[in-house]
Each structure stands twice: as structure tokens, then as C-alpha cells.
Amino acid sequence: MGTILAEYDRRRDAGLIRPDAAQRAVAARLDELTAQAPASGLFARFRKPPPPPKGLYIHGEVGRGKTMLMDLFYETVETAPKRRVHFHAFMQDVHRRLHDARQSHTQDAIAPVARALAKEARLLCLDEMQITDIADAMIVGRLFEGLLAAGTVIVTTSNLGPDQLYKNGLNRQLFEPFIALIKQRLDVISLDSPTDYRLGRVKAHETFLTPISGQTDARLQDLWQRLTDTEKGQPLDIDVLGRKLHVPQAAHGCARFSFAELCEQPLGPPDYLALAQNFQILFLEHIPQLNPDRRNEARRFVLLIDTLYDGKVRLVATSAQAPEAIYPAGDHAFEFGRTVSRLKEMQSASWWGKKIVET
Numbered sequence: 518m519g520t521i522l523a524e525y526d527r528r529r530d531a532g533l534i535r536p537d538a539a540q541r542a543v544a545a546r547l548d549e550l551t552a553q554a555p556a557s558g559l560f561a562r563f564r565k566p567p568p569p570p571k572g573l574y575i576h577g578e579v580g581r582g583k584t585m586l587m588d589l590f591y592e593t594v595e596t597a598p599k600r601r602v603h604f605h606a607f608m609q610d611v612h613r614r615l616h617d618a619r620q621s622h623t624q625d626a627i628a629p630v631a632r633a634l635a636k637e638a639r640l641l642c643l644d645e646m647q648i649t650d651i652a653d654a655m656i657v658g659r660l661f662e663g664l665l666a667a668g669t670v671i672v673t674t675s676n677l678g679p680d681q682l683y684k685n686g687l688n689r690q691l692f693e694p695f696i697a698l699i700k701q702r703l704d705v706i707s708l709d710s711p712t713d714y715r716l717g718r719v720k721a722h723e724t725f726l727t728p729i730s731g732q733t734d735a736r737l738q739d740l741w742q743r744l745t746d747t748e749k750g751q752p753l754d755i756d757v758l759g760r761k762l763h764v765p766q767a768a769h770g771c772a773r774f775s776f777a778e779l780c781e782q783p784l785g786p787p788d789y790l791a792l793a794q795n796f797q798i799l800f801l802e803h804i805p806q807l808n809p810d811r812r813n814e815a816r817r818f819v820l821l822i823d824t825l826y827d828g829k830v831r832l833v834a835t836s837a838q839a840p841e842a843i844y845p846a847g848d849h850a851f852e853f854g855r856t857v858s859r860l861k862e863m864q865s866a867s868w869w870g871k872k873i874v875e876t
Contacts, residue, residue, distance in 0.1 A: 520548050520551070520593070521544050521547045521548045521551060521586075521589050521590055521593050522541070522544050522545050522548050524589060524593065525540070525541060525544040525586075525589065526541075534582075534585075535712075535714070537582065537710050537712065539577075539581070539708055539709050539710040539711075540581070540582045540585075540586060540708065540710055543575060543582075543583075543586050543706055543708050544586055544589070546573065546704070546706055547573070547586060547587075547589075547590040547672075550570060550572075550573060550590070550594075550670075550672070551590065551593060551594050553570035569665075569668045569669070569670050570670060571702060571703055571704050572665075572670045572671035572672050572673070572702065572703040572704070573672045573673070573703060573704050573706060574646075574673055574675065574679060574699055574703040574704070574705045574706065575587065575672070575673070575674045575675070575706050575708055576674070576675045576676065576677060576678045576679075576705070576706070576707055576708070577676070577707055577708030577709060577710065578676060578713065579676055579713060579769065579770035579797045579798075580712075580713035580714050580769075580770075581708045581709075581710040581712070581713065581714070582708065582710060582714060583644075583674035583675075583708055584644050584645070584674060584746075584769070586708075587601075587642055587644060587672060587674050588601070590642070590672065591640075591642050594640060596639050596640040596670070597639070598637055598638055598639060598640075599638055599639065599640040599641070599642070600637060600638035600640070600641050600642065601642040601644070602641075602642070602643060602644070603643075603644050603645060603751060603768075604643045604644060604645050604646045604647065604673070605645070605647075605751040605752075605753055605767065606751055607643055608650075608653050608656075608657070609751075611630060611634075611656065611660060612652070612656075614630045614633065614634075615627065615630055615656070618630055627656065627659045627660055627663065628663060630660070630663075631659075631660050631662075631663025631664055631667065632663065632667060634660075634663075634664060634669070635663070635664050635667030635668065635669045636667075638669055639668065639669060639670065640669070640670050640672070641664065641669050641670070641671050641672070642671075642672045642673070643671065643672070643673040643674070644673070644674050645674060645675065645676070645768075645769065646673045646674065646675040646677075646682070647675065647676065647677065647682070647795070648682050648683040648686070648692070649683070649686075649753065649754070649755040649756060649795060650753075650754050650755065650756055650761075651686065651687050651688065651756050654683050654686060654688075654689075654691070654692045654695075655688075655691065655692075657695055658692065658694055658695030658698060661695065661698060661699075661702075662698065665698075665702050671702075671703060673703075676770055676797075678705070678707070679696045679699045679700060679705060680696060682695075682696060686756060687756055687759055713870065719740060719743060719744065719869070722736075722740060722743075723736075723864070724740070724831070724832065724833045724834070724863075724864055724869070725832070725833075725834050725836065725840070725860065725863075725864045726833075726834065726835045726836070727835070727836050727837070727838060727839055728836070728837055728838070729803055729805075729835050729836065729837050733835045734802075734835060737800065737802065737833060737834075737835050740800075740833050741771070741773065741800055741833075744769065744771055744798060744833075745768035745769045745771050746768075746769065747768050747769075749766060750765075750766030750767045750768035750771070750772075750773060751766070751767055751768060752764065752765055752766065752767070753767040753772075755791050755792075755795060757787050757788050757791045758787055762784075762788050762791055762792075764792075765778065766800075767796070770796055770797040770798060771796060771797070771798040771799070771800060772792060772795070772796040772798075772799050772800065773799075773800040773802070774799070774800070774801055774802070775801075775802045775803050776801060776802065776803050776804045776805060776814075776818075777803070779801065779817070779821060780814045780817040780818045780821060781814055781817075784817060785817075785820065786820055786824065789820055789821050789824035789825070790824055790828075792824075792825075792830075793824050793825055793827070793828030793830050794828070796830065797830060797831060798830065798831045798832075798833065799825060799830055799831070799832055799833070800833045800834070801832065801833070801834040801835075802834070802835050803835055803836075803837075804818070804834055804835065804836035804837065804838075804843060805837050805843075806837045806838045806842065806843060806844075807843055807844040807847070808846075808847070809846055809847035809848065810847075811844075811847075812847050812848040812849055815844045815847060815848075815849045815853060816848075816849050816852075818843075818844075818856065819849055819852050819853060819855075819856050822856045822859055822860060822863075823855075823856070823859070825863070826859045826862075826863065831863070831868065831869055832860075832863045840856070840857040840860040840861055841857050843857075
């Protein structure tokens, strides 16, 4: 089997990917890990296994190619058994296993779960590590300790460096030993590419779609798949001041909600700020026309857009009306004038970034 670097260069030469020195450097480092990966096969059973190599923690901004490189590594490495899974799906699996383990009245449910996972994967590739939930934060450190002690090699990607994980989270001091464990047991690599390659995928596509119809729903779904490489994201819960904010779909730095889920519920600035801090792109479906009786929904929508705007978050939306006609009259009509201006600016190529017209 060829090397990761050779396959990367082949795809580059074929025009399938653009030349990127930062990506190529990470591919070379993954090649080094491939050479050190645990052997598998008949004769491996009769040899004393060498100490497992350090895993990798690859971080960088959204759209830089982290997932592409990890998948290329996973396809190339011959270690077996191996597993590649999105981090949120992995943690959902862990919670199910912990629940089952507790039914047997074990005093320490994490230890047997870690042992079982280690038997199932000598190589574990986790995509998009992001700790937003206090329960995950309390579990993941001991879980990784068990996996690493059993010899599992872990390769993970994240939009955040280790020190930024679970930043400002509840009881974060209890999570800090896990950050130290990552730095000790995994090589931390930054993918510092200057280009967000996803943005070229929405070139010449509108991002504020009107009116609400089957056609605009399909166009929004197409943009979702272009930006996330998945038909449907994973559900996610984010801790906000000790309670949960449920994200119906999350994938590759994108979150997806309906207007009703974000603006017809009793949410406020802390919730919208948590979204802006955790996601780079927000998909918002079915913004209705708001009459004066819906001033509470209008106020929340104003707060949401203000927070997204201040956080430089990109917005993809379907709406019954163009921005200026969403809330033409009512108690918050004056503030809504600013929201109209911001919605229009957030549709521009300059807001999405110049890379949108360069890639």
C-alpha cells in the first residue's frame, strides 16, 4: 500500500485538491505514525508488541482539511481492528455503554467500557473533538486514560487547540488534567492553512433564501451537504450556565435549527453567545413574517442576529420574506432596522470571506 504523502501528492497532481504546504506537512507526520502503527496479522500474535506510538491531536480552523487527512490516514494504515467515528457519535456510544455497565451495579463503569473499546480498536480515529457538555467533560479524561493504558493509538481532529477545549465550562478545573494528558500522550499538531476550502463550495449560491417552499428547503439542504459533507448532523447538548441547550444537528462547525427552536423558546443572550462561540456557520430554517403580536419572537431574533454578527458567524437561512419585510411594524421595529442591515451584510461575499471567490 502506498504512503499517505504519495496519495496526497497524487490527488494534488490530478487536480482533486489544491496544493497546500500546511496540509502536506500534516500528511508527512501521519506517514510517520503509519510506519509506527501496531502490526496486525498472523505473526503479530506471536511477537511481544512494542510500546504503542504517540497518537496525534490535529487542530486548526474549520475547512482546512483535517478530516480529509485523517480519513486518508485511516484508509492507508493496516492496523486492525480500527475504528473511525465522529466524536459526538462516539460519546453517545460511550454513554449507552456506561448505562448498560451501571445496570450490573459495577462500582466503576468507565473502566470496563474503556477495556471493551480498546479491544475493539487498536487505532481510534475521532473526528471533531469538541467538549460542550459537563457529563462528557467528566468522563472523557478517565476514558482516554483507560484506552491509552490498553495500548490504543488515538488520532483526533478538532477546531480547537487542547487549551481551548471546554473553555469557560462548568467546573473546568476538573477537566484540566485531561488537557495535560493530551499534551503528554498525543503529539499536538496545528494545521495552519490560510484557506477555508469549504467556502468555495457556496460560491454563487444565495445564503438567505426566500420564500419558504420545497424548492428553498432543498437549496438549503444542498448548502448544508456542501458545507458539512453529511446529509444530517449529530444532535448535541451544550452547557449554558449549568443547563442544556440542545442543538438538533451539528457537523463540521455548523449548527442547524428552525426559527421556532431558537426564537419561540425562552432563550436569551447566553444561549446565543454559546452558539456563536461553538459554531462558525448557523443554518436557520423557516423564519416567518412576524406581526406586532409576535414582539417576543422578534426581540429574540434581533438578539440572535446581533450575537451572530458580533461573533462573525456566517448565516444560511430560509425566510418567508426578504429581511426588510420580516417585521415591518411593532414594538421592536426600530431595533429591527439594524437587524435588516446586518442580515443583508451577512449575505455578502465579503462577510463570508474573500476565499469564497478565490476557491
